[in-house]
Amino acid sequence: MGSQELTTVAPDTLPLTVTWSTHIQPLMQFYCTSCHFTNETKNRNGDCDDHDMNLNDYDTVVNCYPDLYESIAIKQDMPPGGARRMTARHKALLKAWLDGGFAK
């Protein structure tokens, strides 16, 4: 229902600067890394469609960000099944991090 975009629903809650360590990595750990995690520092073959990509790793997330963002915030087919979906504010944080140039 409604007409507002997911990523604009909570602008008053967004910090001036969205960073990987403070905002994005905790989101990845909360929503994603229970499945998408390896002990290697980067995904093994650079394939962003690889289930084994490490979403706890900054470089992997930045490298795969177009696919990740589309899957999480546009298609919303991830997290899958009955897993908890990202809130509107968290999706807005993803968008703000993209707009801010992937600050660490």
Added chain:
Amino acid sequence: MRRAAQALLLLVSTILCFLLLPRVDRRPAIRQGYALPLYTARSGRTCDNCHTNPTGWENPSLPWRKCTLSCQACHLNPSGGGLRTTPGRFYAQATLPMLFASHRGYKDWNRHLVGSMKNLELKRRNRLVDPAFWHPLGGPSKMAFLQSRYAGLNADPLLFFGVDSRLAWWYSGRNHAVFPMQFDLHAGLRMVRHLVVAATGGLIAQLKDADRSHWKRISAGLKDVYVMVDQLPMMTYIRAGRFLPPFGTNIDDHTSPIRRDFELDGSRLDSRVTGVEIGMAPNYPYVQFAVFRPNPGDLIPKSIQPPFLGVKGWGIAASAGWRDLAWQLGVSFMMKRRNIADGGDIEAYSVQWGFNPWYFSNKFPLTYMGEFAAERYRREGSVTSAWRFAVFNELDYLLFNGVNLSVKHDYSDADLKVADDHANRLTFGVDLHVLPSFTIKTQARLNFLPHVGVQPDFFMYLRGFW
């Protein structure tokens, strides 16, 4: 070899469960399911779902009757789930299983998959060791506590235990995962009649990469703990401690938005509150009221376990309604007042219903139940508020004894002002209660996504409980 390794990992994880259970200093992410309110809705059709036939027995006066269809008929917890009462253990051994039931209800004698199965149930006694011992102080048992009513189960135990373990397999067509979904231990101590102390501890190993059967980590936590004065006249009780607030239907699926989106995910410690609850449930109205300290909202990523006694603030929850033999209707309300950093204020409302045509005719072993819930909440970290709602409807059909078919629909909208943030899921399920205390549950789920279409997944778990 690989299967052997998986079996070994499962064994080791089970042992670790016991060893780690006392540790409460980690942040658990414990999945949890409960006995279904479906069972409650169905149990009213015959008396011998909860105890053996009462022919020739004293029929208690209304204040002392325990034939409520409230959760506390089968569970010590008045809001359902966890440690079972004697009628709850009886139902699990007598009505649920396909084979070796301790006492088959008379209306189900001809509902066997194969007629010869009836021969396996002639002994009229419990097949498992009853995890209930001795008797409380306070004189001889009477009426509902009479020993003869439960096919050999201890009708009035001093010390009693329970276990609920689930091993799950999830498959999405692209990925699959095997993981220990739940392992709960329950314990209750009733030194004197009407006074009981109960606790539930649980753990889980979260999945990491199931293709390699690799558990990521194991967490443990003390979930519910309370002291309660219970089974007073009119099934009145009062308890103090940590518990899930009395709101809505305590359904089995913790991923269902009607529970998860309302901070009532039974798998999470931050869904618990700390406070006092009072209620009653005679035949057949019920009312429950709780005042408590809340925990932080569970949509905020956290790295630590929520404080055991909650955060600064307060809350109330209340439920009331009527659970009759063939139908039920109830309403609930919940309010939390807390800092924005802890999730802010919420006010939630719910209407629940159920209908059991099976009560009227043995030809229609159908049960229908549903709920609608709405909530006004603070957008995360914001001073602005929003409304969300969720609804579920479920229809169940008992094909044979121990074989249940179900179809369930979940729908929710996380923010009424936001486009395309709704969740829409259709679930088809088969529950096989093969043996007493052993269940195989399978579900095929269709997730309808706004920009993708249908995303199916398949879910199955083995459940052992005692």
